[in-house]
Amino acid sequence: MPDRSTPPSRLSSELSNWYRANARDLPWRRRQFHDEYGAWGTLVSEFMLQQTPVSRVIPHLEAWLRRWPTPASMSRATPAEVVQQWANLGYPRRALWLHRAAIEITDRHRGEVPRDVDALLALSGIGDYTARAVAAFAYGDRHPVVDTNTRRVLARVLDGRSQPGPASRRDLVTMAALLPQADADSAVFNAAAMELGAVVCTARSPRCERCPVVDVCAWVAAGRPDTGDERRRQARYEGSDRQARGAVLKVLRDAAGGDVPADAVIPDWPDAGQRDRAIDSLIADGLVEAAEGCLRLPR
DNA sequence: CACCCGTGGAA
DNA sequence: TTTCCAAGGGT
Numbered sequence: 001m002p003d004r005s006t007p008p009s010r011l012s013s014e015l016s017n018w019y020r021a022n023a024r025d026l027p028w029r030r031r032q033f034h035d036e037y038g039a040w041g042t043l044v045s046e047f048m049l050q051q052t053p054v055s056r057v058i059p060h061l062e063a064w065l066r067r068w069p070t071p072a073s074m075s076r077a078t079p080a081e082v083v084q085q086w087a088n089l090g091y092p093r094r095a096l097w098l099h100r101a102a103i104e105i106t107d108r109h110r111g112e113v114p115r116d117v118d119a120l121l122a123l124s125g126i127g128d129y130t131a132r133a134v135a136a137f138a139y140g141d142r143h144p145v146v147d148t149n150t151r152r153v154l155a156r157v158l159d160g161r162s163q164p165g166p167a168s169r170r171d172l173v174t175m176a177a178l179l180p181q182a183d184a185d186s187a188v189f190n191a192a193a194m195e196l197g198a199v200v201c202t203a204r205s206p207r208c209e210r211c212p213v214v215d216v217c218a219w220v221a222a223g224r225p226d227t228g229d230e231r232r233r234q235a236r237y238e239g240s241d242r243q244a245r246g247a248v249l250k251v252l253r254d255a256a257g258g259d260v261p262a263d264a265v266i267p268d269w270p271d272a273g274q275r276d277r278a279i280d281s282l283i284a285d286g287l288v289e290a291a292e293g294c295l296r297l298p299r
Numbered sequence: 300c301a302c303c304c305g306t307g308g309a310a
Numbered sequence: 311t312t313t314c315c316a317a318g319g320g321t
Contacts, residue, residue, distance in 0.1 A: 045317085046317065046318095047318095048317090049316090049317040049318090050316095050317070050318045050319070051304090051305085051306095051315095051316060051317085051318055051319090052305085052306080052307095052316070052317090053306095053307085053308080053315085053316045053317095054316085054317075055308085056306080056307075056308090056316090057317090088305080088306060088307080089305085089306080090304090090305035090306045090307085090316095091304055091305050091306085091318090091319090092304090092305075093304065093305095093319090093320085094304090094305095094318090094319085097319080097320090124319095124320095125318090125319065125320085126319080127318060127319045127320080128318085128319090129317070129318060129319085130317085130318075130319085133317070145317090147317045147318080148315090148316075148317075148318080149316095149317070150317090166300080166301090167318080194317060197317095198316095198317075203314080203315065203316090204309090204310075204314075204315080205310090232301075232302080233313090233314090234313095234314075234315075235302085235303080235304095236313095237305080237306085238312095241303090241304090242303080242304060242305060242306095243305080243306095245304080245305080246305050246306070249305085281304095285304090301321100302320105302321090303319105303320090303321085304318105304319095304320090306316100307315105307316100308314105308315095308316100309313100309314085309315090310312105310313085310314080310315105
Protein backbone atom coordinates (compact mmCIF):
# COMPACT_ATOMS: atom_id res chain seq x y z
CA MET A 1 0.00 0.00 0.00
CA PRO A 2 1.46 3.37 -0.99
CA ASP A 3 2.49 5.68 1.81
CA ARG A 4 0.39 8.80 1.81
CA SER A 5 1.36 9.98 5.26
CA THR A 6 3.91 12.52 4.09
CA PRO A 7 2.45 14.38 1.11
CA PRO A 8 4.70 16.86 -0.69
CA SER A 9 4.65 20.19 1.07
CA ARG A 10 2.92 23.13 -0.60
CA LEU A 11 0.85 20.81 -2.80
CA SER A 12 -2.31 22.42 -1.51
CA SER A 13 -1.20 26.00 -1.99
CA GLU A 14 0.29 25.44 -5.44
CA LEU A 15 -2.87 23.73 -6.68
CA SER A 16 -5.12 26.35 -5.14
CA ASN A 17 -3.16 29.21 -6.68
CA TRP A 18 -3.34 27.53 -10.05
CA TYR A 19 -7.10 27.12 -9.65
CA ARG A 20 -7.68 30.74 -8.70
CA ALA A 21 -5.97 31.77 -11.94
CA ASN A 22 -7.28 29.06 -14.28
CA ALA A 23 -10.70 27.86 -13.12
CA ARG A 24 -13.25 27.41 -15.88
CA ASP A 25 -16.23 29.70 -15.77
CA LEU A 26 -18.95 27.15 -15.03
CA PRO A 27 -22.55 28.06 -14.14
CA TRP A 28 -22.44 26.61 -10.64
CA ARG A 29 -19.30 28.60 -9.83
CA ARG A 30 -20.96 31.96 -10.45
CA ARG A 31 -22.02 34.24 -7.64
CA GLN A 32 -25.36 34.88 -9.30
CA PHE A 33 -26.09 31.14 -9.44
CA HIS A 34 -25.69 30.86 -5.69
CA ASP A 35 -27.69 34.02 -5.10
CA GLU A 36 -30.59 32.70 -7.17
CA TYR A 37 -30.72 29.05 -6.22
CA GLY A 38 -28.62 28.63 -3.08
CA ALA A 39 -27.67 25.14 -1.94
CA TRP A 40 -30.53 23.70 -3.96
CA GLY A 41 -28.78 24.81 -7.14
CA THR A 42 -25.58 23.16 -6.00
CA LEU A 43 -27.41 19.97 -5.10
CA VAL A 44 -29.16 19.77 -8.46
CA SER A 45 -25.96 20.41 -10.37
CA GLU A 46 -24.15 17.71 -8.41
CA PHE A 47 -26.91 15.19 -9.11
CA MET A 48 -26.68 15.92 -12.82
CA LEU A 49 -22.90 15.71 -12.77
CA GLN A 50 -22.93 12.18 -11.34
CA GLN A 51 -21.46 10.33 -14.30
CA THR A 52 -22.69 12.83 -16.89
CA PRO A 53 -20.12 15.15 -18.55
CA VAL A 54 -20.11 18.86 -17.74
CA SER A 55 -20.85 19.86 -21.31
CA ARG A 56 -24.10 17.90 -21.35
CA VAL A 57 -25.24 19.08 -17.94
CA ILE A 58 -24.97 22.81 -18.59
CA PRO A 59 -27.88 23.24 -21.03
CA HIS A 60 -30.19 21.16 -18.81
CA LEU A 61 -29.37 22.73 -15.46
CA GLU A 62 -30.75 26.19 -16.13
CA ALA A 63 -34.05 24.90 -17.52
CA TRP A 64 -34.42 22.57 -14.55
CA LEU A 65 -33.88 25.25 -11.95
CA ARG A 66 -36.17 27.71 -13.69
CA ARG A 67 -38.93 25.11 -13.59
CA TRP A 68 -38.23 23.96 -10.05
CA PRO A 69 -36.30 26.72 -8.24
CA THR A 70 -36.80 25.18 -4.79
CA PRO A 71 -37.06 21.69 -3.24
CA ALA A 72 -40.70 22.40 -2.35
CA SER A 73 -41.61 23.19 -5.96
CA MET A 74 -40.05 19.96 -7.20
CA SER A 75 -41.65 17.97 -4.40
CA ARG A 76 -45.02 18.82 -5.96
CA ALA A 77 -44.06 17.47 -9.39
CA THR A 78 -44.91 13.96 -10.54
CA PRO A 79 -42.20 11.38 -11.22
CA ALA A 80 -43.29 11.48 -14.87
CA GLU A 81 -42.58 15.20 -15.11
CA VAL A 82 -39.21 14.78 -13.48
CA VAL A 83 -38.12 11.83 -15.60
CA GLN A 84 -39.19 13.63 -18.74
CA GLN A 85 -37.36 16.83 -17.81
CA TRP A 86 -34.28 14.70 -17.15
CA ALA A 87 -34.39 13.87 -20.85
CA ASN A 88 -31.22 12.20 -22.08
CA LEU A 89 -28.93 12.97 -19.15
CA GLY A 90 -28.61 9.25 -18.52
CA TYR A 91 -29.17 7.01 -15.51
CA PRO A 92 -32.79 8.15 -15.08
CA ARG A 93 -32.93 6.64 -11.62
CA ARG A 94 -30.98 9.74 -10.58
CA ALA A 95 -33.95 11.88 -11.59
CA LEU A 96 -36.17 9.77 -9.38
CA TRP A 97 -33.71 10.03 -6.50
CA LEU A 98 -33.45 13.79 -6.91
CA HIS A 99 -37.23 14.02 -6.81
CA ARG A 100 -37.30 11.87 -3.70
CA ALA A 101 -34.60 13.99 -2.10
CA ALA A 102 -36.66 17.11 -2.80
CA ILE A 103 -39.59 15.55 -0.99
CA GLU A 104 -37.38 14.50 1.91
CA ILE A 105 -35.91 17.99 2.18
CA THR A 106 -39.37 19.50 2.14
CA ASP A 107 -40.69 17.10 4.76
CA ARG A 108 -37.73 16.71 7.07
CA HIS A 109 -35.90 20.00 6.71
CA ARG A 110 -38.64 22.55 6.08
CA GLY A 111 -37.56 22.90 2.48
CA GLU A 112 -33.99 23.92 3.35
CA VAL A 113 -31.14 21.83 1.94
CA PRO A 114 -29.35 20.54 5.04
CA ARG A 115 -25.83 21.69 5.82
CA ASP A 116 -24.89 18.72 7.97
CA VAL A 117 -23.08 15.96 6.09
CA ASP A 118 -24.88 13.14 7.89
CA ALA A 119 -28.23 14.75 7.14
CA LEU A 120 -27.20 15.06 3.50
CA LEU A 121 -26.04 11.43 3.39
CA ALA A 122 -29.47 10.36 4.61
CA LEU A 123 -31.12 11.81 1.50
CA SER A 124 -31.92 9.66 -1.55
CA GLY A 125 -29.21 9.55 -4.19
CA ILE A 126 -26.64 11.35 -2.06
CA GLY A 127 -23.43 9.53 -1.18
CA ASP A 128 -19.96 10.42 0.07
CA TYR A 129 -19.16 12.67 -2.85
CA THR A 130 -22.39 14.62 -3.25
CA ALA A 131 -22.95 15.15 0.47
CA ARG A 132 -19.54 16.74 0.94
CA ALA A 133 -19.71 18.64 -2.34
CA VAL A 134 -22.90 20.36 -1.18
CA ALA A 135 -21.50 21.07 2.29
CA ALA A 136 -18.25 22.43 0.86
CA PHE A 137 -19.37 24.27 -2.27
CA ALA A 138 -22.77 25.55 -1.16
CA TYR A 139 -22.05 26.19 2.50
CA GLY A 140 -18.28 26.66 2.45
CA ASP A 141 -17.60 24.07 5.12
CA ARG A 142 -14.37 22.14 5.47
CA HIS A 143 -14.82 18.56 4.22
CA PRO A 144 -12.81 16.31 1.91
CA VAL A 145 -14.59 16.21 -1.46
CA VAL A 146 -13.31 13.28 -3.49
CA ASP A 147 -14.50 12.50 -7.00
CA THR A 148 -12.93 10.46 -9.78
CA ASN A 149 -10.76 13.39 -10.84
CA THR A 150 -9.37 13.90 -7.38
CA ARG A 151 -8.72 10.19 -6.95
CA ARG A 152 -6.72 10.16 -10.17
CA VAL A 153 -4.71 13.23 -9.10
CA LEU A 154 -3.94 11.67 -5.72
CA ALA A 155 -3.02 8.34 -7.31
CA ARG A 156 -0.50 10.04 -9.58
CA VAL A 157 0.95 12.76 -7.38
CA LEU A 158 1.15 10.74 -4.16
CA ASP A 159 1.30 7.09 -5.26
CA GLY A 160 3.06 7.31 -8.61
CA ARG A 161 0.35 5.31 -10.30
CA SER A 162 -1.18 6.06 -13.69
CA GLN A 163 -4.77 5.37 -12.63
CA PRO A 164 -6.56 5.19 -9.28
CA GLY A 165 -7.79 1.95 -7.80
CA PRO A 166 -11.43 1.43 -6.86
CA ALA A 167 -13.04 4.20 -4.85
CA SER A 168 -12.27 3.82 -1.18
CA ARG A 169 -12.87 5.56 2.11
CA ARG A 170 -9.11 5.85 2.34
CA ASP A 171 -9.24 8.57 -0.30
CA LEU A 172 -11.36 10.66 2.05
CA VAL A 173 -8.75 10.33 4.77
CA THR A 174 -5.98 11.25 2.37
CA MET A 175 -7.81 14.30 1.10
CA ALA A 176 -8.74 15.39 4.61
CA ALA A 177 -5.06 15.45 5.53
CA LEU A 178 -4.29 17.77 2.62
CA LEU A 179 -7.01 20.33 3.31
CA PRO A 180 -5.93 23.84 4.26
CA GLN A 181 -7.08 24.90 7.71
CA ALA A 182 -9.38 27.75 6.70
CA ASP A 183 -12.84 26.73 5.50
CA ALA A 184 -12.79 28.94 2.41
CA ASP A 185 -9.32 27.75 1.43
CA SER A 186 -10.29 24.11 1.81
CA ALA A 187 -13.30 24.56 -0.48
CA VAL A 188 -10.99 26.07 -3.09
CA PHE A 189 -8.52 23.21 -2.75
CA ASN A 190 -11.25 20.62 -3.16
CA ALA A 191 -12.36 22.32 -6.34
CA ALA A 192 -8.76 22.72 -7.48
CA ALA A 193 -7.99 19.02 -7.26
CA MET A 194 -11.12 18.18 -9.23
CA GLU A 195 -10.37 20.85 -11.81
CA LEU A 196 -6.80 19.64 -12.30
CA GLY A 197 -8.04 16.14 -12.93
CA ALA A 198 -10.68 17.40 -15.34
CA VAL A 199 -8.52 19.62 -17.54
CA VAL A 200 -4.84 18.72 -16.99
CA CYS A 201 -4.37 15.45 -15.14
CA THR A 202 -6.83 13.67 -17.41
CA ALA A 203 -7.35 9.93 -17.70
CA ARG A 204 -5.99 9.81 -21.23
CA SER A 205 -3.03 11.87 -22.48
CA PRO A 206 -2.52 14.10 -19.44
CA ARG A 207 -1.07 17.56 -20.09
CA CYS A 208 1.83 17.39 -17.67
CA GLU A 209 3.53 20.34 -19.35
CA ARG A 210 0.72 22.52 -18.01
CA CYS A 211 0.61 21.00 -14.54
CA PRO A 212 1.31 23.30 -11.57
CA VAL A 213 2.52 20.42 -9.40
CA VAL A 214 4.53 18.46 -11.96
CA ASP A 215 7.69 18.98 -9.89
CA VAL A 216 6.26 17.12 -6.90
CA CYS A 217 4.41 14.41 -8.82
CA ALA A 218 5.48 10.87 -7.93
CA TRP A 219 4.15 9.51 -11.21
CA VAL A 220 6.17 11.98 -13.30
CA ALA A 221 9.23 11.33 -11.14
CA ALA A 222 8.86 7.62 -11.88
CA GLY A 223 8.77 8.30 -15.62
CA ARG A 224 4.99 8.13 -16.00
CA PRO A 225 4.81 4.32 -15.90
CA ASP A 226 1.67 2.55 -17.02
CA THR A 227 0.79 0.87 -13.76
CA GLY A 228 -2.30 -0.73 -15.20
CA ASP A 229 -5.91 0.00 -14.51
CA GLU A 230 -7.28 -1.76 -11.46
CA ARG A 231 -10.80 -0.68 -12.19
CA ARG A 232 -13.19 -3.14 -13.71
CA ARG A 233 -14.06 -2.31 -17.29
CA GLN A 234 -17.47 -0.87 -17.95
CA ALA A 235 -19.73 -3.56 -19.35
CA ARG A 236 -20.40 -3.49 -23.07
CA TYR A 237 -23.43 -1.32 -23.81
CA GLU A 238 -24.41 -2.67 -27.20
CA GLY A 239 -26.91 -5.47 -26.67
CA SER A 240 -27.09 -4.88 -22.92
CA ASP A 241 -30.10 -4.71 -20.64
CA ARG A 242 -29.23 -1.08 -20.06
CA GLN A 243 -29.60 -0.38 -23.74
CA ALA A 244 -33.02 -2.05 -23.76
CA ARG A 245 -34.11 -0.06 -20.72
CA GLY A 246 -32.91 3.12 -22.33
CA ALA A 247 -34.86 2.38 -25.50
CA VAL A 248 -38.05 1.68 -23.57
CA LEU A 249 -37.76 4.86 -21.56
CA LYS A 250 -37.04 6.94 -24.63
CA VAL A 251 -40.30 5.78 -26.19
CA LEU A 252 -42.20 6.78 -23.06
CA ARG A 253 -40.46 10.14 -22.80
CA ASP A 254 -41.21 10.83 -26.44
CA ALA A 255 -44.86 10.08 -25.66
CA ALA A 256 -44.72 13.03 -23.26
CA GLY A 257 -45.86 10.93 -20.33
CA GLY A 258 -48.96 9.65 -22.13
CA ASP A 259 -50.08 6.04 -22.35
CA VAL A 260 -48.36 3.82 -24.90
CA PRO A 261 -49.79 0.38 -25.76
CA ALA A 262 -47.40 -2.16 -24.29
CA ASP A 263 -47.05 -4.02 -27.57
CA ALA A 264 -45.99 -0.77 -29.27
CA VAL A 265 -42.94 -0.33 -27.07
CA ILE A 266 -39.80 -1.34 -29.00
CA PRO A 267 -41.77 -4.19 -30.67
CA ASP A 268 -38.87 -5.07 -32.98
CA TRP A 269 -36.27 -5.39 -30.25
CA PRO A 270 -33.98 -8.28 -31.27
CA ASP A 271 -34.43 -10.11 -27.98
CA ALA A 272 -38.07 -10.19 -26.84
CA GLY A 273 -37.14 -11.77 -23.53
CA GLN A 274 -34.68 -9.02 -22.84
CA ARG A 275 -37.28 -6.41 -23.73
CA ASP A 276 -39.76 -7.89 -21.26
CA ARG A 277 -37.13 -8.07 -18.55
CA ALA A 278 -36.23 -4.46 -19.20
CA ILE A 279 -39.84 -3.36 -18.81
CA ASP A 280 -40.25 -5.39 -15.63
CA SER A 281 -37.11 -3.95 -14.11
CA LEU A 282 -38.16 -0.41 -15.02
CA ILE A 283 -41.48 -1.00 -13.30
CA ALA A 284 -39.65 -2.39 -10.27
CA ASP A 285 -37.47 0.73 -10.21
CA GLY A 286 -40.50 3.00 -10.31
CA LEU A 287 -39.53 4.45 -13.68
CA VAL A 288 -42.45 2.92 -15.56
CA GLU A 289 -46.10 2.34 -14.72
CA ALA A 290 -48.34 -0.34 -16.27
CA ALA A 291 -52.05 0.29 -16.67
CA GLU A 292 -54.69 -1.36 -18.86
CA GLY A 293 -52.30 -2.87 -21.34
CA CYS A 294 -50.40 0.38 -21.60
CA LEU A 295 -47.10 1.67 -20.29
CA ARG A 296 -46.34 5.21 -19.17
CA LEU A 297 -44.12 7.29 -16.96
CA PRO A 298 -45.35 7.09 -13.34
CA ARG A 299 -47.85 9.72 -12.27
C1' DC B 300 -16.61 -5.50 -2.59
C1' DA B 301 -18.68 -6.49 -7.22
C1' DC B 302 -21.97 -5.39 -10.06
C1' DC B 303 -25.60 -2.76 -11.97
C1' DC B 304 -27.51 1.46 -13.79
C1' DG B 305 -27.81 5.60 -19.74
C1' DT B 306 -26.02 8.36 -23.06
C1' DG B 307 -23.11 10.40 -26.32
C1' DG B 308 -18.60 12.51 -27.67
C1' DA B 309 -13.77 11.68 -28.43
C1' DA B 310 -9.72 8.88 -29.35
C1' DT C 311 -15.50 0.38 -35.81
C1' DT C 312 -14.64 -0.33 -31.13
C1' DT C 313 -13.29 1.33 -26.83
C1' DC C 314 -12.98 4.57 -23.31
C1' DC C 315 -14.83 7.54 -20.10
C1' DA C 316 -17.63 10.98 -17.76
C1' DA C 317 -18.11 16.10 -10.53
C1' DG C 318 -21.40 8.38 -8.33
C1' DG C 319 -24.77 5.82 -5.74
C1' DG C 320 -27.60 1.82 -4.44
C1' DT C 321 -27.82 -2.93 -3.50
